[in-house]
Amino acid sequence: DKSLQAVIEGVKTTLETGFGQAEADLQKKDGTTIPMYFTASPLTIKGKQYFAGFGIDITERKKSQEALKASEKKYRQIVETAIEGIWSMNDQFETVFVNRQMAGMLGYTVEDMLGRKIMDFMDPEELADNAVKLENRRRGMNEYYERRFLRKDGTPRWFGVSVTAIKDDNGAFSGSFAMLTDITDRKSVTDELKKKNEELGAAYEQIAASEEELRQNIDELAQRERELRKSENKYRSLFNNAILGIFRSTPEGRYLDMNPAFARIAGYSTPVEMMAAVRDIRELYVHPEERQRLGAMLQTEGEIRQFETEIKKADGTTVWISINARGLKDKSGKITSFGGTIEDITSRKNAEAELNRKNEEIQASYEEITATEEELRQNNQELAARERDLREKTRELENRNRLITTLLDTTPVGIFMVEAPSGKPILANKEARRLLGRGILPDATEKNLAEVYEAYRLGTGQRYPAGEMPIIRGMRGETSHIDDMEVVRPDGTRTLLEVFGNPVYDYRGQVIASLVSFLEISNKTR
Structure with a gap:
């Protein structure tokens, strides 16, 4: 068998070179086997030929290596099968790796892009805003934004960019990791991460006959394990820190893996909690037939992009998501699992609905104006004697038109x-x-906002209490609404505002800002 052949080859090498080594399975007294590592050197005593050597049990090391290989393979497969473009940069924003999907979307090869700064591929008009984004990254901020890039042939492409700041062990900024989705088609209407992991070391150097040389070789094996663990940690970090939700599931509808961002989008604290709660993916969909349609498309087309659907969160509320996914095949070409990403698009969906509602209101107002103009024209023909009154009404209508236009x-x-x-x-x-x-x-600052912006409580002549201002409450994670804030402008004029306040959270659920929206309601109050 293989073990016996390995020992025979080791003996030959020992006789030919004076040193030999081999890995072989050793059968124990109870019939079980254990993996062993042997080294040997020839030895002559009183004219007789002997072999002197060492043997160590490498069972735990074998188990550790196999576990690391399996883990590294899992995370590498997830990253390498991504449809999105993957782009990693150092602290100078120079490309340290980029997958072929990203390079292909820009018309380059991976080799063309390595070492070049990300700004080299952007539309020049984007550079000013991008400088702000780069400064945010140096401060450790993670963001999502849209950016226009230029392909190698000069044609522009829009991308949705989800970018994460990377810090070293000391907490200092060391680079950025970004996932890019081509949103050019969506913009006009309203990948795979392929950088291979470095090969795991060279073959073991010949172990010397002495115990010290054997110990040195064991140290080399340990170093290789550390390198493998480093590679596994890299892919794990990319998986766990991505802003987009990443998943892998069976075609039948069971999740195999997901990252924390996926669980957060669906309203769960951790991936473990979500995978325990959701046994059948169809239960997650507001319309279960959408999951069946998605699975059928992946089976026939191999991949899908921007598949929009609505899912149920853990608390019963719903959220709109956009899915990019592909079927993952085995060696025979059969699809054995689905892998991809999801993006929370609820805000965009709500904005689209609000835009449609406002368009309907505008259309209704326009139709009303059109009808009024027609009526005035008829009255003008029929009531020539009331020309002065008609002109006055016409002026009123013109004022109304100007107001609506404004x-x-x-x-x-x-x-x-x-x-x-x-x-x-x-x-x-x-x-x-x-x-x-x-x-x-x-x-x-938080303490003097009411003072520097001269905010008063209506009818009291007193500064608005800081603890009750929506902008302050938002910093405490509270949502609030008031309609009695009066602001005195530098020119002495006053305005009454209705204010809505909301906290802004980062990806860890920490409040990082407070946002208020407000309307002037002075006329409404009067």
């Missing part, structure tokens, strides 16, 4: 955001600056 051209919602817990303003849109009479004030 309302349609301007979104009347102020948006204002501060960091948590400092209270430092970081965002104020045009409507917010108009309503407040001020923009971002660098000396503003």
